Amino acid sequence: MTATRQPRRHTWPLLAVIAAAAFVADQVSKAWALRDLTPGMPRPLLGSVFQLNLIHNSGAAFSIGSGQTWLLTLVAVGIGGAVLWHARRIVSVAWAVAGGLVMGGLLGNLYDRLFRPPSFGQGHVVDFLDYNGWFIGNVADIAIVAAAILVGLLAILGVTYDGSGPADRPATREEVHDA
Template sequence: MQDETGTPLSATDPQQPAPTSSHAEPASHGARVSRRGLFGLLVVIAVVSYAADQLTKLWALATLVPGDPIDVVGEYLRLNLIRNAGAAFSIGNGATWVLTLIAFAVLVFIIVTARRLGSVGWAWALGMLLGGSLGNLTDRMLREPGPGRGHVVDFIDYFGLFIGNVADIFIVSAAILIGLLALRGVGVDGRRPERGRHEAGADA
């Protein structure tokens, strides 16, 4: 019982609301930071992939002679410079304009999808896909015979069956990673259907 009227309630009174910190951050702040960080990771991977592709192509053009392959691992892996009018691994010759439009569509898909990014695995996959696609698209836009019809520089000969470049390696690696993420049920936003709630970042 209180001794005097107007005496304040004790600090332990269960009816008194607990004090809140003036420095508390909104619950969504961490998610925003995480998404920003994942997008940054995507950009870094894309830049590294693109630079690796373009630098190796410049090296191949300056060093290799078309029609004069160099053995790296016997006849199983060679350096063999060609100009490719088709898609990855010389597939689809004669459809350069169509392939250029497809490459632009892939870029739009990546940009739109990246807005929901919440998974490290997807950041890697989209980064490699973006860098590789930009690498080959640069060739199609800037190399002969003209914009949109340019031939891609290929120089890695696999078993004498097909010839590709570093951009193709990143594109194929991205496709494999996307397949693995799909098998695990990891969405672009980091969610798993069976869990039903947001789970970002750690799902890779």
């Protein structure tokens, strides 16, 4: 029995809307944090478990790569380019959501690296969501983590970006050999 191919669905507009929404939410929340929070003066919300604590991060997650801001900027541009390259091929709504979340989060932090002090391409990311002192992040980081969880779930379920499931994919050499 031959599978009939579904008509190609364009999901890039959904990806773009989600990316724009995540970017705007990130930048609006950072503007609020810069206006209403003071570095070094945490504001508890749930005791020390979750608090608002403004910092300017020159590194990546957990401040990894501090002092390598220019390299992180180049990596972000590369990842963003890869997402854009694949965006027009994405048919799966779930993958479009994941792509939009990662793109919006990436753009939110990339904007900081490009346009915030100390200089173009080496700006520090505004972080203010303190999770029990383990790490301090922002709305862009939430979007990126949500995208990573969704991508992991889609991989476990075998959903590909073009919407095909495991039954629709041609078998790999290993699968043919194992059969």
